Amino acid sequence: MSYVGLAAIGAGLAAISAGFGIGKIGTSAMEAIARQPDAFGKIQNAMIIAAALVEGAALFGIVTALLAVLK
Amino acid sequence: MIKINYSCFLFALKYILIIFFLLCTTSFSQSCEVLKKKKIINSEELIFHHISDSHKWTIWDNSKKNLSFPIILWDKGFKFFTLSKKSLKHSGFYYRIIQENIYKTDFIGSLQKDTLGFIRNKRPLDFSITKNVFASFISFLLMFSIFKKKHFSYKALEATSFISRLLEPLVLFVRDDLSIPHIGIDKYKSYLPCLLTVFFYIFFNNLLGLLPSGANVTGDISTTFMLSFTIFIIVNVNSKKSYWRHILWMPDVPFLVRILLAPIELTGIFIRPLTLCIRLFANITAGHIIILSFISLIFLFKNIPVIVLAVSFTLFILSLKIIVAFLQAFIFTTLSALFIGRAIH
Numbered sequence: 001m002s003y004v005g006l007a008a009i010g011a012g013l014a015a016i017s018a019g020f021g022i023g024k025i026g027t028s029a030m031e032a033i034a035r036q037p038d039a040f041g042k043i044q045n046a047m048i049i050a051a052a053l054v055e056g057a058a059l060f061g062i063v064t065a066l067l068a069v070l071k
Numbered sequence: 072m073i074k075i076n077y078s079c080f081l082f083a084l085k086y087i088l089i090i091f092f093l094l095c096t097t098s099f100s101q102s103c104e105v106l107k108k109k110k111i112i113n114s115e116e117l118i119f120h121h122i123s124d125s126h127k128w129t130i131w132d133n134s135k136k137n138l139s140f141p142i143i144l145w146d147k148g149f150k151f152f153t154l155s156k157k158s159l160k161h162s163g164f165y166y167r168i169i170q171e172n173i174y175k176t177d178f179i180g181s182l183q184k185d186t187l188g189f190i191r192n193k194r195p196l197d198f199s200i201t202k203n204v205f206a207s208f209i210s211f212l213l214m215f216s217i218f219k220k221k222h223f224s225y226k227a228l229e230a231t232s233f234i235s236r237l238l239e240p241l242v243l244f245v246r247d248d249l250s251i252p253h254i255g256i257d258k259y260k261s262y263l264p265c266l267l268t269v270f271f272y273i274f275f276n277n278l279l280g281l282l283p284s285g286a287n288v289t290g291d292i293s294t295t296f297m298l299s300f301t302i303f304i305i306v307n308v309n310s311k312k313s314y315w316r317h318i319l320w321m322p323d324v325p326f327l328v329r330i331l332l333a334p335i336e337l338t339g340i341f342i343r344p345l346t347l348c349i350r351l352f353a354n355i356t357a358g359h360i361i362i363l364s365f366i367s368l369i370f371l372f373k374n375i376p377v378i379v380l381a382v383s384f385t386l387f388i389l390s391l392k393i394i395v396a397f398l399q400a401f402i403f404t405t406l407s408a409l410f411i412g413r414a415i416h
Contacts, residue, residue, distance in 0.1 A: 045248070048398065048401075049402065049405060052350070052398065052399075055354070056346060056349070056353075059349070059353035060353070062353060062357060063349060
């Protein structure tokens with residue numbers, strides 16, 4: 001039995017989680033920049049690193065869904 | 072602080088991006104030509120053919136303009152073939168290629184399949200030159216010709232040639248913002264060549280994979296696995312005693328928590344480089360799949376307004392992918408510098 005439909009739902013859930021996580025990171029980054037505008041460079045660096053880590057976690061879900069479809 | 076000349080970099084970047092976008096639109100003109108011939112196109116097959124490795128490099132969609140690579144197998148002795156022959160025969164050994172896997176058969180060409188439909192023939196070890204290997208040779212030659220000493224000479228106490236003005240901000244960025252904060256001023260010099268090589272290898276291969284008939288080198292899990300394996304070896308060979316002490320027997324923590332933390336940290340030694348590998352592979356492959364899906368939407372709908380929509384979405388995703396190309400190189404290098412810094416102090 002192939003699990004194509006469930007894999008598609010799983011991939012959609014991974015996308016929801018990525019959007020939620022990166023939204024939270026962006027919110028706190030914007031608030032921190034508003035409080036101290038001259039620390040923009042450091043906050044931007046930290047925000048990008050955290051966003052890439054969260055996206056990595058979401059992409060693990062995508063890769064698992066792809067594996068379920070291909071096998 | 073060292074003054075970095077950003078304005079020269081931005082000036083050259085504008086022209087490079089214009090040329091890059093012009094090159095990418097050639098792939099769309101190719102798709103209109105195929106529509107006139109009214110072929111039925113299986114989009115899933117098209118997407119996976121463009122993403123995965125193959126034993127020949129198809130420059131355009133015609134099968135006459137291929138670049139066949141030598142196939143090198145190990146089956147109790149080395150055997151060399153080229154793909155231009157119809158079937159692979161060599162003094163009693165017969166092979167067949169099915170979906171880019173090589174299987175060993177007899178002279179009829181029989182395949183033994185099991186109950187689920189998978190092929191159960193034996194496979195020889197495959198050391199052949201494939202599209203990804205050849206493309207990594209090309210990017211290696213490109214990097215070797217760019218990073219020569221005569222381009223980066225500082226006799227006038229300033230960057231003079233075009234290549235050094237283009238790449239000097241990137242190199243200084245990797246040195247000042249990525250390696251010195253994590254590794255430390257006294258020890259960064261011995262690890263800087265490794266970090267720079269990894270950064271520019273990933274950056275150039277990501278960009279080359281975006282061209283219309285480009286090879287997907289960093290979207291191949293064997294390439295990224297070997298990159299992260301290199302970082303794993305560097306981190307663990309150069310580690311000091313405090314690194315292992317923090318893993319197995321963390322100080323300043325109650326005794327029972329130490330016993331709980333030890334297996335988690337032990338698996339963490341292996342899982343952190345694995346996350347580097349999968350993060351790079353999944354980001355690049357996901358971008359390629361999105362671009363190819365938008366293009367194959369044209370073949371599904373087969374009318375004119377879809378072309379406008381699909382091309383505009385594709386250009387947007389392409390520009391996003393250029394940012395992703397740089398970003399993934401940056402993330403890989405940052406995290407490797409972090410791991411190395413943790414291991415040294």
